[in-house]
Amino acid sequence: xxxxxxxxxxxxxxxxxxxxxxxxxxxxxxxxxxxxxxxxxxxxxxxxxxxxxxxxxxxxxxxxxxxxxxxxxxxxxxxxxxxxxxxxxxxxxxxxxxxxxxxxxxxxxxxxxxxxxxxxxxxxxxxxxxxxxxxxxxxxxxxxxxxxxxxxxxxxxxxxxxxxxxxxxxxxxxxxxxxxxxxxxxxxxxxxxxxxxxxxxxxxxxxxxxxxxxxxxxxxxxxxxxxxxxxxxxxxxxxxxxxxxxxxxxxxxxxxxxxxxxxxxxxxxxxxxxxxxxxxxxxxxxxxxxxxxxxxxxxxxxxxxxxxxxxxxxxxxxxxxxxxxxxxxx
Ligand SMILES: NC(=O)c1ccc[n+]([C@@H]2O[C@H](COP(=O)([O-])OP(=O)(O)OC[C@H]3O[C@@H](n4cnc5c(N)ncnc54)[C@H](OP(=O)(O)O)[C@@H]3O)[C@@H](O)[C@H]2O)c1
Numbered sequence: 001x002x003x004x005x006x007x008x009x010x011x012x013x014x015x016x017x018x019x020x021x022x023x024x025x026x027x028x029x030x031x032x033x034x035x036x037x038x039x040x041x042x043x044x045x046x047x048x049x050x051x052x053x054x055x056x057x058x059x060x061x062x063x064x065x066x067x068x069x070x071x072x073x074x075x076x077x078x079x080x081x082x083x084x085x086x087x088x089x090x091x092x093x094x095x096x097x098x099x100x101x102x103x104x105x106x107x108x109x110x111x112x113x114x115x116x117x118x119x120x121x122x123x124x125x126x127x128x129x130x131x132x133x134x135x136x137x138x139x140x141x142x143x144x145x146x147x148x149x150x151x152x153x154x155x156x157x158x159x160x161x162x163x164x165x166x167x168x169x170x171x172x173x174x175x176x177x178x179x180x181x182x183x184x185x186x187x188x189x190x191x192x193x194x195x196x197x198x199x200x201x202x203x204x205x206x207x208x209x210x211x212x213x214x215x216x217x218x219x220x221x222x223x224x225x226x227x228x229x230x231x232x233x234x235x236x237x238x239x240x241x242x243x244x245x246x247x248x249x250x251x252x253x254x255x256x257x258x259x260x261x262x263x264x265x266x267x268x269x270x271x272x273x274x275x276x277x278x279x280x281x282x283x284x285x286x287x288x289x290x291x292x293x294x295x296x297x298x299x300x301x302x303x304x305x306x307x308x309x310x311x312x313x314x315x316x317x318x319x320x321x322x323x324x325x326x327x328x329x330x
Contacts, residue, residue: 001034001316004064004096006087007076008041008048011101011128014301015074015308016050026309030316034309037069041077049301065090072097072315074308076128080104092116092124099311101128101304104193107202107216110209111330114323118330124323125311130203131156131280133303134296135310140210140284141325147286149211151251156203158278158298159187159194160226160246164263165276168234168243174227186278186299197225197246197261204248204259209324211250211284212257216324222260229263242267245275271295 003019005012019026019036027033039052040061058064064073065087073091075098077084084105091098092113100106106113106126117124127137131154140149155161159181166177178195181187193199201223205216226246237244245266250259266273271293275281280298285291297303314321322330 001030001032001071001312002037002069003034003072003074003312004058004067004070005036005039005074005076006041006061006064007074007078008039008046008050009076010301011076011304011308012039012041012074013048013050014305015076016052018302018305018309020051022309026313030313032316034312034316038064038067040064061087062090065094065096070096072099072312074312075100075102076308078102078104080108085109088113089116092120092122095120095122097123097315098125099128099308099315100124100126101308102126103129103199103202103206107205107218110206110324111215115330117323118327123315123320125314126206126323127311128304128307130206131282131294131296132158132298132300133306134280134282134294134298135307136207136282136294137210138310139292139294140207141321144284144286144289144292145325147289149252150285150287151249152207152211152282152284153247153249153272154204154207154282155245155272155275155280156200156207156248156282156298157194157246158280159191160197160200161275161280162186162278163195164226164229164234164244164246167229167231168238171231173231174229181278195225195227197223200246200248200261204250204261207248207282208250208257208259212252213324213326213328214257215329220257220259222262224260224262226263237265240265243273245272247272
């Protein structure tokens with residue numbers, strides 16, 4: 001299976017490293033070799049943490065969509081629209097499978113892209129878009145497909161979890177904790193999406209779509225970030241036997257789905273309170289499966305590449321699940 005890779009940053013370079021390191025294993029599991037034949041990024045001369053020998057360089061990522069020698073396009077550029085969306089539309093329009101890690105694009109344009117994929121008879125997959133290396137979308141789409149999900153709650157943004165932990169456990173103020181998160185590479189240079197709760201909302205919109213069979217709809221989510229959380233709030237939480245966590249929450253109640261992103265008091269007796277550092281975690285309730293709890297590395301090149309490449313394996317195996325778990329909304 002021949003792959004065109006657009007974006008060679010954290011996730012793109014991680015994907016190249018993984019495909020290089022596990023070529024034999026991937027071939028066995030996928031039933032055919034997975035080969036990255038062409039790549040594209042902004043700067044050709046930039047030093048990269050991956051080996052580009054023998055791989056074609058394409059100046060404009062949109063050209064990956066029309067190359068005859070490519071079966072699957074991987075979009076790991078990012079951004080809600082612009083070049084990422086143009087590439088996604090062009091790839092699906094040209095009958096190529098699309099793998100993306102782009103939560104902002106999927107939350108905003110996922111249904112439109114899924115319709116295009118259905119029409120072309122190709123796969124749109126985005127495991128890496130939610131919780132990095134934690135296989136939560138496959139769990140919902142496949143493992144829990146027989147269940148009515150009544151609730152889901154998750155720590156979906158590692159940056160916020162890290163900041164709140166540093167403030168609560170080490171007594172740092174918000175600005176120092178944010179600064180440290182940026183120095184460690186957890187937070188973006190512009191952290192608005194993380195600390196404003198918008199990144200969590202994008203992921204929640206995607207999770208809700210898969211859990212409840214609804215269209216991702218950011219306007220239906222109440223969003224409150226962590227900017228106004230003080231050390232006093234965290235001290236109070238600790239005195240009451242808990243921690244404050246930024247949670248994405250969706251509940252199915254009385255025929256309605258209520259979605260919100262909010263800093264919430266979580267008692268120490270609950271698993272979510274124990275999630276440390278920049279980790280992610282999700283707790284779900286399925287009516288037949290019961291409680292499910294998944295946690296792990298929610299970001300970073302290696303963990304996110306694990307999800308990107310598992311999507312590639314699914315495509316190579318010929319797995320054909322609907323992008324959002326049901327064709328009824330397409
Ligand atoms: N980082 C994570 O842990 C993580 C986790 C889950 C999901 N994601 C998602 O994965 C995607 C990529 O994230 P990332 O962290 O890998 O981003 P990144 O490190 O900023 O890399 C972005 C890549 O896109 C390339 N690029 C940007 N604009 C371009 C353009 N106009 N034409 C061609 N290439 C362009 C950049 O090229 P240059 O290198 O030449 O500048 C870079 O290689 C995003 O959608 C993000 O939300 C990331």
